[in-house]
Amino acid sequence: MTKKSFWGRLTESGLLLPIVSLLLVMAVNIVFDIVSGNNPFNFFMITLQHTTSNGNVLYGRIIDVLNRGSEAAILAIGMTLVVSSSAGTDISVGSVMSLCASFCCMLLAGYGVSSTSTLAVPLIVGVLGGILMGALCGTFNGTLVAYFGIQPMVATLILYSAARAIGLLLCNDLIVYVRNGSFAFFGSFLGPIPTPIIITVICIVIMTLLLRKSALGMYIQSVGINPRASRISGLNSKRIIFITYIICGLFAGIAGIVASSRITSADSNNIGLYLEMDAILAVALGGNSLGGGRFNLAGSIIGAYTIQAITTTLYALGVSTTQAPVFKAVIVILIVAMQSEPVKAYMKKRRLAKAAREGGAV
Amino acid sequence: MEENVVLTARGITMTFPGVKALEDVDFTLRRGEIHALMGENGAGKSTLIKCLTGINDFEAGEIHIAGIDGPVKNHSTRDAQNVGISTVYQEVNLCPNLSVAENLFIGREPMTAFHTIDRKSYNKRSQKIMDDLGISVDVTQNLENYSLAIQQMVAIARAVDMDCKVLILDEPTSSLDDEEVEKLFVLMRRLRDQGVGIIFVTHFLEQVYAVCDRITVLRDGHFVGEYPIAELPRVKLVAAMMGKNLDDLEEIGKEHENTAEDKLEISAKGLSHTGTVKPFDLDIHKGEVVGVAGLLGSGRSELARAIYGADKANTGSLEVDGKSVKINQPIDAMNLGMGMLPDDRKAEGIIQDLSVRENMILALQAKQGMFKPLSRAKQEELVDEYIKVLQVKTASKETLVKQLSGGNQQKVILGRWLITQPDFLILDEPTRGIDVGTKAEIQKLILKLAGEGKSILFISSEISEMLRTCSRMAIMRDGEKVNELDHDLTQESVMKAIAGGEQNND
Numbered sequence: 025m026t027k028k029s030f031w032g033r034l035t036e037s038g039l040l041l042p043i044v045s046l047l048l049v050m051a052v053n054i055v056f057d058i059v060s061g062n063n064p065f066n067f068f069m070i071t072l073q074h075t076t077s078n079g080n081v082l083y084g085r086i087i088d089v090l091n092r093g094s095e096a097a098i099l100a101i102g103m104t105l106v107v108s109s110s111a112g113t114d115i116s117v118g119s120v121m122s123l124c125a126s127f128c129c130m131l132l133a134g135y136g137v138s139s140t141s142t143l144a145v146p147l148i149v150g151v152l153g154g155i156l157m158g159a160l161c162g163t164f165n166g167t168l169v170a171y172f173g174i175q176p177m178v179a180t181l182i183l184y185s186a187a188r189a190i191g192l193l194l195c196n197d198l199i200v201y202v203r204n205g206s207f208a209f210f211g212s213f214l215g216p217i218p219t220p221i222i223i224t225v226i227c228i229v230i231m232t233l234l235l236r237k238s239a240l241g242m243y244i245q246s247v248g249i250n251p252r253a254s255r256i257s258g259l260n261s262k263r264i265i266f267i268t269y270i271i272c273g274l275f276a277g278i279a280g281i282v283a284s285s286r287i288t289s290a291d292s293n294n295i296g297l298y299l300e301m302d303a304i305l306a307v308a309l310g311g312n313s314l315g316g317g318r319f320n321l322a323g324s325i326i327g328a329y330t331i332q333a334i335t336t337t338l339y340a341l342g343v344s345t346t347q348a349p350v351f352k353a354v355i356v357i358l359i360v361a362m363q364s365e366p367v368k369a370y371m372k373k374r375r376l377a378k379a380a381r382e383g384g385a386v
Numbered sequence: 387m388e389e390n391v392v393l394t395a396r397g398i399t400m401t402f403p404g405v406k407a408l409e410d411v412d413f414t415l416r417r418g419e420i421h422a423l424m425g426e427n428g429a430g431k432s433t434l435i436k437c438l439t440g441i442n443d444f445e446a447g448e449i450h451i452a453g454i455d456g457p458v459k460n461h462s463t464r465d466a467q468n469v470g471i472s473t474v475y476q477e478v479n480l481c482p483n484l485s486v487a488e489n490l491f492i493g494r495e496p497m498t499a500f501h502t503i504d505r506k507s508y509n510k511r512s513q514k515i516m517d518d519l520g521i522s523v524d525v526t527q528n529l530e531n532y533s534l535a536i537q538q539m540v541a542i543a544r545a546v547d548m549d550c551k552v553l554i555l556d557e558p559t560s561s562l563d564d565e566e567v568e569k570l571f572v573l574m575r576r577l578r579d580q581g582v583g584i585i586f587v588t589h590f591l592e593q594v595y596a597v598c599d600r601i602t603v604l605r606d607g608h609f610v611g612e613y614p615i616a617e618l619p620r621v622k623l624v625a626a627m628m629g630k631n632l633d634d635l636e637e638i639g640k641e642h643e644n645t646a647e648d649k650l651e652i653s654a655k656g657l658s659h660t661g662t663v664k665p666f667d668l669d670i671h672k673g674e675v676v677g678v679a680g681l682l683g684s685g686r687s688e689l690a691r692a693i694y695g696a697d698k699a700n701t702g703s704l705e706v707d708g709k710s711v712k713i714n715q716p717i718d719a720m721n722l723g724m725g726m727l728p729d730d731r732k733a734e735g736i737i738q739d740l741s742v743r744e745n746m747i748l749a750l751q752a753k754q755g756m757f758k759p760l761s762r763a764k765q766e767e768l769v770d771e772y773i774k775v776l777q778v779k780t781a782s783k784e785t786l787v788k789q790l791s792g793g794n795q796q797k798v799i800l801g802r803w804l805i806t807q808p809d810f811l812i813l814d815e816p817t818r819g820i821d822v823g824t825k826a827e828i829q830k831l832i833l834k835l836a837g838e839g840k841s842i843l844f845i846s847s848e849i850s851e852m853l854r855t856c857s858r859m860a861i862m863r864d865g866e867k868v869n870e871l872d873h874d875l876t877q878e879s880v881m882k883a884i885a886g887g888e889q890n891n892d
Binding site: 237238239240242243245246249250252253254255256257258259260317318 | 696715716717720726728733734735736737738739740744748749751752753754755756757758759760802
């Protein structure tokens, strides 16, 4: 077989359409900037801006997309695995984020304290506590789905509705503020780079290494495609589904810490609100089937940033916050339709027809 | 068009990614004939049928149907039905919880003047259709109350009543017993005499000679030839299908060395699984091939599953290699050197959307554990080796296993287990739905493995293939191991043991 071209590899990896979607959103920016007489590449411009609190930091729309998209991207990692192994979605991740944030802030501030600038426990205890709370929620979800055989949607509906309330309970019905520079770090900057971007990169690297250096990826896909056959071949199907939910919860915990650190508080009612939907959409935009089986982590992450790019673009275009979801929906419809089977089949047919007309070999 | 011809296909060509499934294939069907379409797995039988019925979009060639001007190109099974081509598959595609009559008329119910369904007339019409075809059923009964054979006949009756000129029967006899097959044949002959052209796809050679008038043979996607039945004796047919001039089945012969050693590999005492298999004892020596014979549903698969831990045994004890062991799940059995090829390839064998390579290394990887991944180089080395040993026909190692033909999928699963170097291998119907050539290969492989000191538990519906390979046979009846035969193994003695004392007529 001849060595495959870059194009051929791209098509085969299934990343083509997610990347095209992202490029499409970027193109909209370019067109807009040209029309309004700005520099056409405003979207990609990165400048250094001086801030009083953090010194010189990177600034620009693309940095904003990467920064603001962090939580969705982190959630999308875990969501991808859950979708693959169990053909279901974990709809609790947004609420779990909120619970983890509350737990972390409660630990850092002390129970019943609504605002503090000194930490009650070392930072690391609070942060790890928050992340572990996420893993605990994942364990709960995983137990219900894997061992009790409850449909993922129903099983995760429990924490979807309860987790926020538990968070409020932990915070004594208050919004807990942790006004401490060290806690704010996770949502601000490391040098000139926004910390959330760095955290997301670390999460992606760790997950990629885990998938590359272990057989987890194959196990998850195998179980997602055919759990019975996987079991006969020696895989513990239930345990593998269970593990994916724990991983998903763990990442929800990390996303919760980032979100909470951004606003240096645990705002139970708003942290992670509707973010589970963005995470699920990211997985779908990434070209993954929500029916489980084969997955493509890179696609999901690109999907997450595509969603954020749409939002940022709309704001840049001056669309009001209240109307943005309508435009967002239109764009999502286009992207999803572009990736649907009938459209794909139509495009393929056209390509073949074109090739035939040109007389070239197919 | 030649007289009496109802369907001609000329130069049909069809490519799947990387594989030429059909190349320049011709097929001619005449009025009132039963025409067998024969070929090994992967020869292109199913692909050709799917081209005729509009499931596959073939690239080149033409299909003509009597009474229709110009070439016909079907784009869906509905198109095919409209031009008079109906298909009945091995799995009955009807609704078991509706009545026979409802199944006959679903989607085209006779209406009253008030646009409600005219139940009276359609029950009457249904009864007449079935009576005319000589099928004795009460059409008001639910379909599920009848045997699979009757269900199949209802499917055929439905097809015929929809005015079909061409009836395609794709492996209709695979799940039927002899008596049911005979009933089906009666129906087929009756339809033939009414002028329907029937295309019959089957793996059973005897059946071809029992009902068919003509045979078309395909090999590797090519048209080999069309023969009147009288001109193509069985040996020649097999040779045409395999493209070689020897009968591999003969070669194995009935005599085979008994390679059993004295040492026990497996010793089960009182093993059972509630609801499926009653307590049984079974010893298997090293290097021995033990067969399990019984009717479908007699507990023969369940016996194996209880040993392997696919269904955890509720009672009894198991010794492997002389040591008492406890097996809770398949991985425990695998760690003791076992492997199991399950009978339901789709549900429990292949991982459809994984590649041939991933499917083949899955069991070994599971044995090694999640954190000791096999290197890509090691994987490719193993997979290459077993693709060669088993002669798996695949475009590449990275082809998704679902794109392979049934026989090749089976070889992939076999490879999955051989790669783990098992001491004890359970093969549950390894040759079901597989062509003659591959069957012979698998039987040879079994004997070779036994020769290497491995123990094999071989379950099959075909007694003849167990006779060729097994030195001992356990007989199952109604979930119970009723007998064990170790000498005087003949078709007759095994059948008698399976049937037991009383005659079973249902």
